[in-house]
Amino acid sequence: MLASISFAQRQRLAYIDFCLLFKGAIYRQDLINRFEVGLSAGSRDFNLYKELAPENLEYDSREKRYFQTAKFKPLFEHDARRTLIKLANDISDGFDAIGDMHFPVESPSSLNVPDIFIVARLVQAMLNQRAVSVIYTSLSSGSAARELVPHAIVDNGLRWHVRAYDRKSNSFRDFVLTRISKVTLKGEPEVNELAERDGEWQRMIPLQLVPHPKNVSFPTAIEMDYGMENSQLLINVRAAMAGYLLRRWNVDCTERGTLEGAEYQLWLQNRFTLRDVDNLAIAPGYTVSK
Template sequence: MLDTISFSQRQRLAYIDFCLLFKGAIHRQDLIKRFEVGLSAGSRDFTLYKELAPDNLVYSAQEKRYFQTESFLPLFEHDARRTLVKLANDISDGFDAIGDIHFPVESASSLNVPDIFVVAKVVQAIVNQKAMSVIYTSLSSGSGARELVPHSIVDNGQRWHVRAFDRKSQSFRDFVLTRISKVTVKDTPDENELKDCDEAWQRMIPLEIVPHPKNIKYPTAIELDYAMEEGVLVLQVRAAMAGYLLRRWNVDCTKLASLRTGEYQLWLRNQASLANIDNLAIAPGYTSEEVEYQ
């Protein structure tokens, strides 16, 4: 039946499906505002959606919105990678499920694709400011139950993480999305478990990145690559994200630019800015002594 209805109505049905899957609920007014349609047209869309997927939503007269049911199965196929990119850029439309416009641009293949239903539950917890119970498999301790309070989904360039308060360690940490399973959205968290209390997330630090002084013969080429001004690229980044950025771009973080292999074309000239950051084991060549000796 989906093939027989207009493209514009399929867009609206995909949006309903997207909101139910990733937010857990949708107001009729959300649809009307998003597509600038009349009340009667919006009502027809919800009626048609319910005909196509009667077990996917239930209406609450008290809250005046539709909620996802426990038996929910998406009416459309939502691509995990494209959905995560859209969520990271604050685009909530679900249109990829009905065929976005494709441009002849390719990117490197991803080896790390999270389960779309895990992503959906995590996003629900974030959007509704809820804690969640998960089974998490770590490299050090294997599989086990954890209670997390997530606040952001992060692309570190290689894989997707969720930034969350971990009730087991009583600290904010990063958890790889593909290692999460059996997600259950739970209670409302305490104030100290929310994003505003994540000091490493809230703190911005400057990074001064320059062409590697020993590995690069013609630094002007690197300056052009990164649109450097007067030979330096100055970035303001979250302290919690600094290690990921430095690793992704192979930035030499040693004091004396001592990483001499060809992949290191950049050097961090202000190592002192990395003081008191937790996740710097992944920053190329960085040790805490680099700051102490300056």
């Protein structure tokens, strides 16, 4: 039946499906505002969606919005990789499920693509400020149940993480999405578990990047690559993300720029000004100054 529906209406149905999957609920006005359609057209879209997937949503007359049911199964197939990129860039439309325009541009593949339903539950928890119970498999202790309070999904260039308060260690940490095998929504978190209390996430630190002093023969080329001004690139990043960026860009973080190899084209010049940043431990050549 979907094949016989107009492209425009399939877009609206995919948006309803997307909101139910990732937000757990949708107002009729959300659809009307997103697509600038009339009230009657919006009502027809919800009625058609319910006809196609009667067990996917239920209407709460008190809150005046549609909620995802326990029997929810997506009406459309949402591509996990595209959806994660859209969520990371705040493009929440679900249109990839009906065939986005494809451009001949490719990017390196990540290690693995997380389960779309795991991602959806975590996003629901973040948007509604809920804790979650998960089954997480770590390198050190194997599979075990953990309670987390997630607040952000992070792309480190190789794989996806969820940034969350971990009730086991009583600290904010990163958890690899593909190592999470089950997510159950729990109650509201404590104040100390919210993103506002994540110091490494809230703290912005400056990174002063310059062409590598030994590995680059023509630094002007590197200056052009990174849009440097006065032979340097100064960027502010979250302390929790700094190590990921430095490792992704192969930035030499040694004291005097001593890493050898053509892959090290940048050097972190202001490493001495960075203090107490746990994430920097994964950056190439970084050691704590004594």
